[in-house]
Amino acid sequence: xxxxxxxxxxxxxxxxxxxxxxxxxxxxxxxxxxxxxxxxxxxxxxxxxxxxxxxxxxxxxxxxxxxxxxxxxxxxxxxxxxxxxxxxxxxxxxxxxxxxxxxxxxxxxxxxxxxxxxxxxxxxxxxxxxxxxxxxxxxxxxxxxxxxxxxxxxxxxxxxxxxxxxxxxxxxxxxxxxxxxxxxxxxxxxxxxxxxxxxxxxxxxxxxxxxxxxxxxxxxxxxxxxxxxxxxxxxxxxxxxxxxxxxxxxxxxxxxxxxxxxxxxxxxxxxxxxxxxxxxxxxxxxxxxxxxxxxxxxxxxxxxxxxxxxxxxxxxxxxxxxxxxxxxxxxxxxxxxxxxxxxxxxxxxxxx
Amino acid sequence: xxxxxxxxxxxxxxxxxxxxxxxxxxxxxxxxxxxxxxxxxxxxxxxxxxxxxxxxxxxxxxxxxxxxxxxxxxxxxxxxxxxxxxxxxxxxxxxxxxxxxxxxxxxxxxxxxxxxxxxxxxxxxxxxxxxxxxxxxxxxxxxxxxxxxxxxxxxxxxxxxxxxxxxxxxxxxxxxxxxxxxxxxxxxxxxxxxxxxxxxxxxxxxxxxxxxxxxxxxxxxxxxxxxxxxxxxxxxxxxxxxxxxxxxxxxxxxxxxxxxxxxxxxxxxxxxxxxxxxxxxxxxxxxxxxxx
Numbered sequence: 001x002x003x004x005x006x007x008x009x010x011x012x013x014x015x016x017x018x019x020x021x022x023x024x025x026x027x028x029x030x031x032x033x034x035x036x037x038x039x040x041x042x043x044x045x046x047x048x049x050x051x052x053x054x055x056x057x058x059x060x061x062x063x064x065x066x067x068x069x070x071x072x073x074x075x076x077x078x079x080x081x082x083x084x085x086x087x088x089x090x091x092x093x094x095x096x097x098x099x100x101x102x103x104x105x106x107x108x109x110x111x112x113x114x115x116x117x118x119x120x121x122x123x124x125x126x127x128x129x130x131x132x133x134x135x136x137x138x139x140x141x142x143x144x145x146x147x148x149x150x151x152x153x154x155x156x157x158x159x160x161x162x163x164x165x166x167x168x169x170x171x172x173x174x175x176x177x178x179x180x181x182x183x184x185x186x187x188x189x190x191x192x193x194x195x196x197x198x199x200x201x202x203x204x205x206x207x208x209x210x211x212x213x214x215x216x217x218x219x220x221x222x223x224x225x226x227x228x229x230x231x232x233x234x235x236x237x238x239x240x241x242x243x244x245x246x247x248x249x250x251x252x253x254x255x256x257x258x259x260x261x262x263x264x265x266x267x268x269x270x271x272x273x274x275x276x277x278x279x280x281x282x283x284x285x286x287x288x289x290x291x292x293x294x295x296x297x298x299x300x301x302x303x304x305x306x307x308x309x310x311x312x313x314x315x316x317x318x319x320x321x322x323x324x325x326x327x328x329x330x331x332x333x334x335x336x337x338x339x340x341x342x343x344x345x346x347x348x349x350x351x352x
Numbered sequence: 353x354x355x356x357x358x359x360x361x362x363x364x365x366x367x368x369x370x371x372x373x374x375x376x377x378x379x380x381x382x383x384x385x386x387x388x389x390x391x392x393x394x395x396x397x398x399x400x401x402x403x404x405x406x407x408x409x410x411x412x413x414x415x416x417x418x419x420x421x422x423x424x425x426x427x428x429x430x431x432x433x434x435x436x437x438x439x440x441x442x443x444x445x446x447x448x449x450x451x452x453x454x455x456x457x458x459x460x461x462x463x464x465x466x467x468x469x470x471x472x473x474x475x476x477x478x479x480x481x482x483x484x485x486x487x488x489x490x491x492x493x494x495x496x497x498x499x500x501x502x503x504x505x506x507x508x509x510x511x512x513x514x515x516x517x518x519x520x521x522x523x524x525x526x527x528x529x530x531x532x533x534x535x536x537x538x539x540x541x542x543x544x545x546x547x548x549x550x551x552x553x554x555x556x557x558x559x560x561x562x563x564x565x566x567x568x569x570x571x572x573x574x575x576x577x578x579x580x581x582x583x584x585x586x587x588x589x590x591x592x593x594x595x596x597x598x599x600x601x602x603x604x605x606x607x608x609x610x611x612x613x614x615x616x617x618x619x620x621x622x623x624x625x626x627x628x629x630x631x632x633x634x635x636x637x638x639x640x641x642x643x644x
Contacts, residue, residue, distance in 0.1 A: 050538075050542060051542075052538050052541070052542075071541075072538075072541050072542045073541065073542065073543070073544035073545075077542065078542065079538075079539065079542050081535040081538070081539060082535070083533060083535050084535075085533070085535035085536050085538070085539035087536065087554060087557075087558075088558070089557040089558065098540075098543050099543040099544070101543065101544065101545065102543070102544035102545065146539075146543070150543075
């Protein structure tokens, strides 16, 4: 186990800069998830940490040692790939033990280690099988086993669950989380799925266009998003956004015509974007600021999501699961002031 | 019970009666006919080879398939002739070493061109490919002069050196290595293997079908090679089988029955090679078909 530090990391491909000097500190034993849309640089960062790509400038430190110029095998890391990368011509035992090939430990010791890892992953009965005799989840476990067997300082996971079906993904998510709690290793996990990020991470790193947008615990990035991108990327359905302007008395005049009393650190006349999550926007309010008609209902059982058409666009709100408003009905929506997110309209940065 | 059986039988009969009969298909008939003709064309030289090997010299130009007096004297003569063993051994050594070298060198170069990014990679690949456009006949004289300069005339090395690595093999292997996901290579790199170990332990087992195909092509090509071994060898002991067999007979006549006997015996190793490696080729085709 070890801590990891990334300092001013830049990566360019043929003069195109894809990472623009990112900085990050990961503590020993921490589970950090990199999340972001395709092309945001999360996988590139992971490959740079692994040593599969050369750093253009900046430093990567693992366990206090700069590893920029070290071969992957000398970085004391292990990686689980999206396509598992388990060798089809080898049995599960050989696949798991593959990482120990270069170890000078006696064979009996290596075998004991393989058995220990197989036992931990519940794969003891499968050791003599070949990958084509395994299910998707079992293959994924073999890949994890191969990473674990060397007891590396840092585990790197590159979208390891994206090839699994929804049910198996949920199961594997839980297993990886439990595994982390058991072995306590430092884990860097890359995904584009914000649900995976929220459910697994100690801290989430949200990336976009080669920049880190925000680093924080799942609760922090959800409740206090640093900007409109994070606000809309985290949470499903995405956060509702509406333009507005700060008035002389400090209140906000929304483009829908509604008004909100707020005490903002903003100048009168400043353009703002108001964000409110669908689960916080409800018709059950004493201070509505939006009015429109229900266009679509999505019953989820315990609650119903309603899509409300207003003069400022369509908004998603939460309604009662048993007695939601009818399609076509007019509703007036509002939210508690503590659940409102206010961003600068120009920069997108959070004001509150 | 009997009634149930009766009902089941009658329903089977009904199903059979209702099953539409496939009308005689002219296209299918034509296809089978063409395949049959193709098969005849392919098999006839082999049948004639075996037939001729069982004939006496005076019967050779009689095109009857079954000899009047079939006999095995030709086989006895050829197998008792010490030269035949030399030629057979020469051909085996040359074909095996050349096949082994091609499998190793072609796949090494193909792997390097496929999996490593270095300046000039594309140019090197095109340069190797462009040698495919030069006919062997044009290369024979330079090869001969080289062999002469290096003192390789009438040696195994002289016979083998032009074919130890081929552009076709390199191309074939490069294309197959393209199908090996980079994740495998990178995973092995992280697991601590050096590049040569990755090539041998991870990449090579994944391209077995291509290696088998290459091995068959190279072995057969060298087993049947005639022009270059004829030019580069002088002594009868260094002849390969095709060259040696062509020397049966004298200036006045060609002993076809002996040539055919030698040819019949010399097909055995090629059959063995094909039987050993064909399962890899078939598996390769199946794998290619199943890939999602």
